[in-house]
Amino acid sequence: MPVALPMARCLAWPVAPMLHTKAFWLTANIAVPSLILVLVPYMVPPVVGYAALLGSRKPLPHRRHVEHIITHTHTLLSSIMNKKWQILPKISQKFREQFPEIPEVVLQLLHNRGLIGQTQIDEFLNPDYSQDVHNPGLFRNMSKAVERIFQAIEKNELIIIHGDYDADGVCAAVILYSTLKELGAKHLDVFLPDRELEGYGVNKDTIELLIASGAKLIITCDCGISNKAEVELAQKNNVDVIITDHHTTTCFCNYPSKNPERNLSRQRTFRRRSGFQTGAGVNKRI
Template sequence: MKESKLWVQKLPPKEILYNFLREGAFTPLISQILINKGFQEVSSAYTFLFPQITDFANPFDVPEMSLAVQRIAQALKNKEIIGIYGDSDADGIIGSYVLFDFIREVSGKEPVVIIPDKNLEGYGFHGKYLSFFKEKGVSLVITVDVGISATETVNAAKAFGLDVIITDHHEVLRKPDCIVVSGKFTPSHSPFYHLCGAGVVFTLLRALRSYLYEEGFFSQCPPPQLRKYLELVTLATLADMVPLWGENRLITYFGFRDLREPTHPSLKALFDHLNFRFPISEEDLHFRVIPRINACGRMGRPELFFEFLKAGRTGNLDLYLQGLQELHEERQTLELSLWETLEKNLSEEKDSPIYIGIFENIPKGILGLLANRVKNKIGKPALIISFDNGVGFGSGRAPEEVNLLEALLPCKDLFLELGGHKRAFGFQITRENLPRLKGYLKELNLSFESLDYQYVDGETRISELLFEDNLLAFQALPPYGMSHEPPLLLVKDFEVKEVIILKEKHTKYLLRDGLKELYALYFNQIADEKVKLIVGTPFINNFSQRLEIRVEDAKS
């Protein structure tokens, strides 16, 4: 087996633990897990673990939300043509569709939608499309997941006589002179701060529906249902890897459970195509559904998934499903080929604090995937750049502890464009400025330590894990994601009843504690039958609906 780490238990403050046990009706194990997630108050911990659909916060707490809904309501009442400009990743495509579908339902007319090919255009709200909107009679353009710093394009839109509402969630470099709806303009502790692009759209629609209702817009027809969008917005939220706190926890909690029996015909068809057994798992979404959505944008066909969702209400989806599968396989083949090229060169810059990989004319949608693989491989930040006619389109990824975007801001003049998240962002740079960027990066004081210890959230036994109240909590905790990792527990005082080797590389233990038994799965490790201690994450097996453990480490 692999070399084991030192395990260190995170012990919560005694006063807070006693308060959770006294007032929260939580078990000691669940109390410790929740406190280690940062909760200090019983009420907020309970809301996080067992949320209600009424827990969504007031969308009008987002700055400029009132201005946005008033302008959209005006457009709807005056039967204006609305344009939607979306980003080409899963978040942008889904957010664009959700906004499109709502406007189509309440107005009876379809908005004009543009989702540019990022491989051709690069990331951003590009002014070249304003004339197209104008030709289509559009008077109001709403962006989705893009435009937070597009000052020049917004100014150009005004010259065209177009109003613009920006909905975005990326870091704000320069606020455009227009209505901007973004969680980033709320305090960092607010429930809206970490919303993804589609999450911002969903919040906008909650506010818009409320405003339209008060204005009597639905006097002749019922207001649209918004719950149906949660399954889609959940996919966008998980795909964009935003922290699953606040509104994101509510969106994914309910949306994940709705996805077990999706209502959207296109999602039903996709799940049938993938031969899912219900209820689906997080792995199904992360490894089979989301990659197919992202492949559309990465391979230059972002409109494919949008049209697939749009066609779900009308008829045959087989051609779309075939197209999604072909793009997914094409993306896999290309990524593998490029990764093999990168992997050969990783050792050459082993002493550099940041790895930089250079390509010529490769699909820009692949850059983020490659940067993420490099980051995971070497544990350091990575910038992957593809040059096209002297302009480098790049993507950066960094480990959790590094705010690489902030580190680059002092040299932002080297970039044509720079924006995104703290640890995942895009940029453009000229070939002439690349040497200066490399020089700047070499001077950055970034250090990375390989820790030989591992924190665990608590010690437990199998009999305790299988206690009914704990099982209820383990069913409620998913889906997991950034800033909401599955609890890591040290399991002790068991006997190994059986050891099963799966596919000659995985181990499946049957562990017993008195009359209680459960399975523990150790992937890519051959078992030591004398194992006495296990560190792992508890999860509900979707097929058996029984608790099991995914082993991270073991000791004899």
């Protein structure tokens, strides 16, 4: 908020005696900018519409923009005020001297994650993909997913990649799209949900839209693990769904496992030591 912050400090200037207090800077840097962000939408023309990759979406009412801003601001402030942040201790001088070529901030992050040996750090920062990463076949149902993808490519079926609106979901979609293009997929498209309109995950309206577009295979990125009803809707309409997600679920699902009684939350598809916990990382393994 490059504009809101200077404005906030100007508005807070009358309380100059409090300049050196923690309360003042909390007000100047968080509370006042948040208030400005709430008021600004009333002073600018409303956004009148959005465009989707596969069709037009209805415009989001201006009032709803303000409601979302108020909600997000309240959530942000509540999170900041109610959480007790625990900062890990700084790395020692001895540890810094062991790796003088690595910036201190990066070295601190590595140490925080338990990467303290030369081999561990080298494998993380400069991995040799021929030996430093785990076999992608360790993913349960990997062979089934790959087989279905190649089948769709060979039959020239429409493959829709359903990503997510955050950085992880977008990167995952890009990785998968680029790879499938290299493998010869010609009938390929991407759907990235709108944060405000569709929200997180795969929803019923989106599935109906993708079915109507002629999709025969939907591959999710960074989402889908909890969308049991939506996946079943796709399956009932002869659309296969491959879920690639790094989140967990507590529901009983009849996909992608052969055993409908298997609780996916008790048998994770990947383990932490494999080093690919992000949605983008999961897609890279495929």
